[in-house]
Amino acid sequence: MSYGGINEGIYDYAREKDAIIVDLRSDTLTKPTAAMRKAMFEAEIGDDVYEEDPTVKELQKKAAALLGKEDALFVSSGTMGNLIAVINHCNVRGSEAYCGNESHVFLHEQGAAAQIAGVCLHTLPNNDDGTFDLKKLDSAIRTDRIHEPISKLVLVENTINGKIIPQSWIEELMVVARKHNLKMHLDGARLWNASVASGISVQELAAPFDSVTFCLSKGLGAPVGSVLCGSKSFIADARRRRKVLGGAMRQVGVIAAAGLIALEETVPRLVEDHRRALAIAQAINQLNSKIFSINMKIVHTNMIFINVKVDNGVSAVTFMKRLHQVNNSNSKDDKIIIRCLALTETLVRMVLHYDIDDSMVDAAIRKLRYVIKELDPQVEI
Ligand SMILES: Cc1ncc(COP(=O)(O)O)c(C=O)c1O
Incomplete structure (x- = not known):
């Protein structure tokens, strides 16, 4: 089954489609901040x-x-x-x-x-x-x-x-x-x-x-x-x-230095990741789709799990693949690529992290609404 983790062609594809990528596969994807890089450069070792x-x-x-x-x-x-x-x-x-x-x-x-x-x-x-x-x-x-x-x-x-x-x-x-x-x-x-x-x-x-x-x-x-x-x-x-x-x-102080910055600067802003995860989860559930839903009781921190009812050819994998695609170049909402992981036939995971800001969350919600409406025609927006 296609897990959705590695897809090297996706950057060329996004350029070709003039689309932005919102990468929600994992919170391990973050790149060191400017403050971390500075601390790494200056670290006493x-x-x-x-x-x-x-x-x-x-x-x-x-x-x-x-x-x-x-x-x-x-x-x-x-x-x-x-x-x-x-x-x-x-x-x-x-x-x-x-x-x-x-x-x-x-x-x-x-x-x-x-x-x-x-x-x-x-x-x-x-x-x-x-x-x-x-x-x-x-x-x-x-x-x-x-x-x-x-x-x-x-x-x-x-x-x-x-x-x-x-x-x-x-x-x-x-x-x-x-x-x-x-x-x-x-x-x-x-x-x-x-x-x-x-x-x-x-x-x-x-x-x-x-x-x-x-x-x-x-x-x-x-x-x-x-x-x-x-x-x-x-x-x-x-x-x-x-x-x-x-x-x-x-x-190894060159990398420990980034860890010290992480403890000082990133911890207080984790609350933003949690708020953004909740916003995406709520936006999905507001669509009242019979195919795509989230158990809000388990949205505690920065991860959301979308349950996909396998129906009419729709599965977690087809949903993930559609989120990777731009089919309508005339639609601003479709020209957004969401990267995520289809963990099973019925479960898609999205993870928030500090490289995802509010504008990217807005974009992700627009794309999700667009795709869910397309795959579940009973959804009215
Ligand atoms: C819950 C949990 N434990 C342990 C690990 C292992 O961490 P690492 O990838 O640094 O080996 C991970 C990695 O994603 C994890 O999610």
Whole structure:
């Protein structure tokens, strides 16, 4: 199935059609701001493997303080941060870690837990709100039998598919985890989105967890990097793991500098991405289409998911492809290309980020109205 991710010809096509592109595929697409580039240019640097890079140290210190953890480590990616956490917490081969079946660590990290760490991921079905059933977790936990793996860790993702996990559930999870002596790791790739939208501090969101990864290169807009946070001894172990994974970098302050700007300047403006996501979602639902709809209950942050009722040849893929096209060069509304991802036959994802301003949101809404009206003739505008 055509996912819609890579389409190199689209820029030539847009030029040929004199169309603008609104790229809503992911918040990983952002380019560093002028302030980030300046900070990168001016960064004070040293060899970080010798722990002599002042900019990296500043970023780590700041991240640890913000999350209320003892220490932090700059890593190249969210995937690396999550993997190091799994290796650290599951310190015996043949361990088992529990996570939701929609979690990134299970779906999109190549089974790194098994591939690299020798850890089984045991998935639990994610509920619509991103949680999973704690009774199911409780009964999945292993007893001390020679036949079974050793239960070690629970992984939670917040936000998950743009949804904020209820903090009350995390507290209940903590009771189960502590009862069974399991560690807890938070994949907080978009932790700041969760904090800004819920009004709960990142420190509070992170508090129940033994370790947390957050990404600087998603909604926060830095070009590279994530930060893994935890106790002093956890981070000392993490530093060793990072080295063997090839993730120890040298004068890496040049990229950590952008991360510092991201924490200072981008966090306060995430609220704009959330407002814009909501505006697009509401505009779609106002059309009262029987084919295209959004469950507003799950629009919490910067992601929207459009449900497409497969009908009369319309599917998520045909919808996405039509949004990529300009069929009527005389229509200003059609001369807009929206890039997005058809995740399944019935689901299209759009993600807001700081390279998308209000004028682009207006353009996206005009194109969506145009295309939805065309594909669903019962829609009246
Ligand atoms: C929820 C979540 N966790 C982890 C990652 C992995 O981050 P990276 O792409 O930096 O490895 C991603 C990437 O999109 C993600 O969405």
